[in-house]
Amino acid sequence: MKSSEKAVITVIGKDMVGILAKVTEICAKSGVNVLEVTQSILQDLFAMVMLVDMAGSSSDVAALSRQMDALGDELGLKIHVMHEDIFNSMHKI
């Protein structure tokens, strides 16, 4: 069943120095491979979307999500980690 273990990390909030570095640092420590990053400014808000591969990771989506929650609280940002299936099922037929 675990054919793919890709997750989407989204960071939404006020722009500041070092967001990407801090998020990717957590990824690197857990062996999570970053596949794609896009970022934009939406209605004065910083929005970053990362596609990551967790296949080689010692961690899982739930654990990574908890770490990112902590980082988000620290920086005052909203960070979501969600398995890619949710987006595939909601937006693709």
Add this chain to the structure above:
Amino acid sequence: MNTNEILETINMIDNENLDVRTITMGISLLDCAGPDPEASAVRVYDKICRYAQNLVKTGEDISRRYGIPIINKRISVTPVAMVAGACPGASPLRFAKALDRAAHTVGVNFIGGYSALVQKGFGPGDYALIESIPQALSETELVCSSVNIGSTKAGINMDAVGKMGKIVKRTAELTADRECIGAAKLVVFCNAPEDNPFMAGAFHGPGEPDCVINVGVSGPGVVRAAIQKEGAGKSLTEIAELIKRTAFKITRMGQLVAQEASRRLSVPFGIVDLSLAPTPAIGDSVAHILEGMGLEQCGAFGTTAALALLNDAVKKGGVMASSSVGGLSGAFIPVTEDAGMIDAARSGCLTLNKLEAMTAVCSVGLDMIVIPGEVSPEIISGIIADEAAIGMVNSKTTAVRVIPAIGKSAGEELDFGGLLGRGPVMPVNMSSPAEFIARGGKIPAPLQSLKN
């Protein structure tokens, strides 16, 4: 992957209250029945704990993995009257206690199925169970009860309707010190679905497999936001399309969660119930969707038409998104659980008469309505009979969950807290149907029951 779609999903969850309302595990208790009531209750407790031991944790794990809130984990069981009927003479209360203990042990929010199906008459165990409902609901915390008193196929059992008026009133009286909460956990149905995952009316029908996972999605806030953002200047044809598209996305999410829960628990997937279930949270209101279509306030003329459009569009959007749709599937209109309905009831714009009309086109019935404590059991029976007639003739589910506010009259309020919400006591037509109800007997099944 499309960034906008990702952000849309995140926005739905963060700002528009998108959630999976419930993962409900249906468990058959038919194999727990036996002549010794004590042993039978132990089997009930053991089976529920064995089957549902990982339900709550699995729900939380799935919620983490996909980043979707899953609000409730619940259990529905075989109507207890069918199990209790095997030990005649013994009080069915011990089963209510066993259900409550099991629910606490496995950590679910509610357990439904303290129920009887009496649409065509009382079977073994049915009458004793109904008699015990007030005490069962006052002495347990998590048990929910329902009684099906009519169907399109069988007609309406007016003896049961007469009985249930008294039972609803008595249940409220026994929990008068707790905002009459007992009556909020008791539903009287016509055409009750056997796979409904929503409380208080969930039970595991006799035609269901041994164990099954049903999922109830929600999302009135998402629909309301879609209409607000994209609905300006659109015709109702276009609004219906917009609701369909939104319902599709919501249901896909429910389908994903249902499949994942089914896989992890090794329990067959039953159905996705694609209902718009409001919560008292601001923005998560079905009434606000109707108002978003252009009504000054829910309850105005046009409300029934708007609700009919909404209910139908939700079904159409959802049905393609899931491999198996069931339960109630449509728009709920529980007054105390919906911020917009609470406001409309307080202002007097939304009346019981209008709500009755709305139940002809919504997916359930008169739901979570607080009525004055002085309303007689016969009037409650009259309300039940009217609802059942609407359901029977229109081949749809209807239900009555009214809460007599003991010691309070119109204008005062009850506050249940949590998802059950709060609401004003609504005025009720006090003309007596006592003689009509006292006749008893049956209202025969309508011609539309003869489909074969």
